Amino acid sequence: MSPAPWDSAPSQDIFFVLVTGANSGIGFGIAERLIDEFLTTRSLTAHLVLIPTTRSEKKSALTVGGLREHAKRFASTSEALRSRAGPNYDPKDTTRRVHVLSIQLDLCKFTSIRQAADQLVGGTLTSYSSDDHFESLVDVRIPRLDAVIFNAGIGGWTGLNWPKVFHNIFTAGLIQATTWPTFKASMAGHLVKPLSSTGGIGASEVMGEVFCANVFGHYLFAHYLLPLLSRKSNSSGSLAPGRIIWESSIEPVWENISLDDFQAIKSRAAYESTKRLTDILSLTATLPGSQPYVQSFLQVKARESPEKDATIPPKQYLIHPGVVQTTLFPLNAFLFFWYRVVLYISRWLGSPWHNITPYNGACAPVWLALEQQEALDAAGAELIKWGSSTDRAGNCRVKKTEVEGWGWDGRVEDRDALLRDAEKDVTRKKVGRKAGAVDLTQERRVEFEAVGAECWQEMERLREEWEARMDGLGSA
Secondary structure (H helix, E strand, O other): OOOOOOOOOOHHHEEEEEEOOOOOHHHHHHHHHHHHHHHHHOOOOOEEEEEEEEOOHHHHHHHHHHHHHHHHHHHHHOHHHHHHHOOOOOHHHHHOOEEEOOEEOOOOOHHHHHHHHHHHHHOOEEEOOOOOOOOOEEEEOOOOOOEEEEOOOOOOEEEEOHHHHHHHHHHHOHHHHHHOOOOEEEOOOOEEOOOHHHOOOOOOOOEEHHHHHHHHHHHHHHHHOHHHHOEEOOOOOOOOOOEEEEEOOOOOOHHHOOHHHOOOOOOOOHHHHHHHHHHHHHHOOOOHHHHHHHHHHOOOOHHHOOHHHOEEOOEEEEEEOOOEOOOOOOOOHHHHHHHHHHHHHHHHOOOOOOOEOHHHHOHHHHHHHHOOHHHHHHHOHHHOEEEEEEOOOOOEEEEEEOEOOOEOOOOOOOOOOOOOOOOOHHHOOOOOOOOOOOOOOHHHHHHHHHHHHHHHHHHHHHHHHHHHHHHHHHHO
């Protein structure tokens, strides 16, 4: 094991963050924004250790190279950095504090999830290439993770349903139609064999593919990363709890999820179903009904955490990137261009959710990753779905997002609450609200919590079932 460049820095001056699916789209934008905001807000001696995951070594190499080039450009052109550092500013002093290490992770292959977690928890990471801006990192250990941002996922869409495109726009209006679209074509029945590569017992078992990629794969990965995300209760207290940041979408509504089709196998809106499930899991994680299952999920195995060193579990937060144009939705080059034009028109017409670029969509997850713990606790951040939003000029803000059955923060408010909203401009609650949204009632709030407990129970049941299968394969 080699010494790491950050070994001599104080613990509070090192930030370890992992982003899944970071080779393109929103994930890459999150990684870029993490570099920029970390360098401009943290100490001039602080180190950022950024771990993007991809599904192949080639993609990892390209991602590391791309993020290093971004760090070079930002360090060389940022006036904010120059003004902070003074007249003797050298961009190389800045880039040498940015360390990018990538691992391979396939969320639809459970052996890949375990291998990636084992490498992070008990193994080492390497990034051989180096230049005068970046050091070569060989067999370095990752002692902890301060935040993990679960961005990776798949849509499961096949294209556009053109009759629904025109119907959606003419009946709901352009902004509503491009924020909560009903015209995405999708087929039901997407399945995956998460243990198929191992053969033997369990090889024929299947799981909903979109569910596995968007929710369950991350769920397993988070559980295996608990030794890095948890904090020892007898520590000095200088380190904030680890953070699990779940990425959802602005789209899901109440009817998108069915407990009878928990893995969204029969659904023609599997993506929206998994994002609704993500909302429910995160927002109910601290509620009494979910606690028995959440505590089981967040329990570090005894061999990894001796009883004398009881752990403080990570906190769980929820974000969405707004409306961002990526290749996740399959469009040809012609439609891709004109869809982008339509999104800009929606923003100019007053939508706060049309961020369009991955970098703008990264506003909320990066804010949640880097914000001081005291500020998040004071805001009750665990009970809020935080969205990336922009004004007409494209200036980014973090905005609370209404969730059907939960409201903005789980509180039942009176009808005048929107009029008394103290926020300004695009961050006001009524700005960007879905047409036809119904104020939260106590009955719906109770139902949301009950559904949350059921969802947590089923997730834990599935985790224990699939882990038993994996253990059986290992024994065999």
